[in-house]
Amino acid sequence: MDITKDIRFVGVNDHDVDLFEGHYIVPEGMAYNSYVICDEKTAVMDSVDCHFSNEWIENVKAVLGDKSPDYFIVQHMEPDHSGSIKTFMETFPDTQIVSSQKAFGMMKNFFEGEEFADRRVIVKEGDTLELGKHVLNFVAAPMVHWPEVIMTYDSTEKVLFSADAFGKFGAHDADDDDWACEARRYYFGIVGKYGIQVQALLKKAATLDIQIICPLHGPVLSENLGYYLDLYNTWSSYDSETKGVVISFTSVYGNTRKAVEMLAQKLEEKGVENVVVNDLARSDMAECVEDGFRYDTQVFATTTFNNDIFPFMKEYIHSLTERNYQNKRVAFIENGSWAPTAAKTMKSMLAGCKNLEYAENEVKIVSALNDDSRAKIEALAEELAAAYK
Numbered sequence: 121m122d123i124t125k126d127i128r129f130v131g132v133n134d135h136d137v138d139l140f141e142g143h144y145i146v147p148e149g150m151a152y153n154s155y156v157i158c159d160e161k162t163a164v165m166d167s168v169d170c171h172f173s174n175e176w177i178e179n180v181k182a183v184l185g186d187k188s189p190d191y192f193i194v195q196h197m198e199p200d201h202s203g204s205i206k207t208f209m210e211t212f213p214d215t216q217i218v219s220s221q222k223a224f225g226m227m228k229n230f231f232e233g234e235e236f237a238d239r240r241v242i243v244k245e246g247d248t249l250e251l252g253k254h255v256l257n258f259v260a261a262p263m264v265h266w267p268e269v270i271m272t273y274d275s276t277e278k279v280l281f282s283a284d285a286f287g288k289f290g291a292h293d294a295d296d297d298d299w300a301c302e303a304r305r306y307y308f309g310i311v312g313k314y315g316i317q318v319q320a321l322l323k324k325a326a327t328l329d330i331q332i333i334c335p336l337h338g339p340v341l342s343e344n345l346g347y348y349l350d351l352y353n354t355w356s357s358y359d360s361e362t363k364g365v366v367i368s369f370t371s372v373y374g375n376t377r378k379a380v381e382m383l384a385q386k387l388e389e390k391g392v393e394n395v396v397v398n399d400l401a402r403s404d405m406a407e408c409v410e411d412g413f414r415y416d417t418q419v420f421a422t423t424t425f426n427n428d429i430f431p432f433m434k435e436y437i438h439s440l441t442e443r444n445y446q447n448k449r450v451a452f453i454e455n456g457s458w459a460p461t462a463a464k465t466m467k468s469m470l471a472g473c474k475n476l477e478y479a480e481n482e483v484k485i486v487s488a489l490n491d492d493s494r495a496k497i498e499a500l501a502e503e504l505a506a507a508y509k
């Protein structure tokens with residue numbers, strides 16, 4: 121596939137992966153992207169997961185024929201991209217490998233001491249590499265989302281090779297037209313903790329004339345780039361993308377669920393346009409985390425359990441706070457049969473989060489709904505809905 125006249129796609133699709141990064145379900149598979157830049161000198165951009173070494177190298181050979189690549193540029197050392205480095209270096213013994221100092225340190229650890237000392241070119245922010253008419257400019261992008269990451273801006277064709285940034289779950293033949301859906305789940309799951317670093321990257325990107333973004337996952341982006349950059353700005357600044365209420369809950373015997381369903385119905389009746397209900401025990405946690413960051417209001421509903429809170433809620437709140445959850449309006453529904461303390465526990469877990477606005481109304485259920493708790497749900501719905509009028 122041609123990206124431009126000189127840049128070819130040589131990546132692969134993975135439909136066999138069970139959990140991406142040992143963590144994320146990817147029902148539409150995963151793409152590991154790689155590119156070849158053809159000029160007087162040629163450069164291969166990144167490798168792929170080790171299960172696809174042969175397919176990828178055949179793709180590279182299909183572009184270059186008998187020619188050996190001059191440069192192999194490694195932007196990121198996570199194994200979904202670095203897994204075929206050794207095979208590549210053995211296949212092309214004359215190719216020089218270009219990467220950051222930190223990346224070579226990681227190669228040494230991943231590859232039993234091998235850091236390609238006699239074939240390596242170490243680059244840092246601001247360094248350039250001329251291939252002929254193409255000039256590659258290296259951009260440091262630490263913690264987007266590992267510390268060694270460099271991105272590469274081809275100032276000739278105005279292409280940003282963006283490593284993991286602007287990537288998404290799903291192979292290239294995935295049946296999903298909505299880029300943002302799986303890009304958002306990918307972003308908050310994998311990069312979400314590093315909003316400050318993504319903001320720093322976006323500031324650098326704003327100084328470049330970018331016509332095409334070539335990420336390491338998902339489609340090449342070549343139209344309407346403002347849309348993708350704006351979303352990344354929203355996500356990385358922890359602004360809410362969508363006005364609406366996400367109700368995240370766990371329920372042991374269905375009583376907390378009844379409260380949640382009643383609240384959702386009342387919010388809708390009162391005109392709240394987006395009301396999303398997530399059962400944390402039965403949903404993909406990464407999808408729930410994505411929604412937690414997406415909507416401007418969140419209701420947490422759970423039970424007291426082992427003098428703590430129900431495990432799925434505990435995992436959920438931890439997943440939010442470790443990703444710097446902030447800038448939201450939050451409310452609580454708690455349930456407990458003899459000593460309800462779930463709201464207190466949830467609040468203590470969220471105590472370190474910046475700029476959370478706590479709803480005045482809180483719902484306490486003792487075992488099952490009654491007139492008091494129903495009245496509290498009504499009051500909470502009224503309070504939350506008022507913000508959208």
Ligand code: FEO
Nearest residue numbers: 198200265284336
């Ligand atoms: Fe796609 Fe951070 O690896």
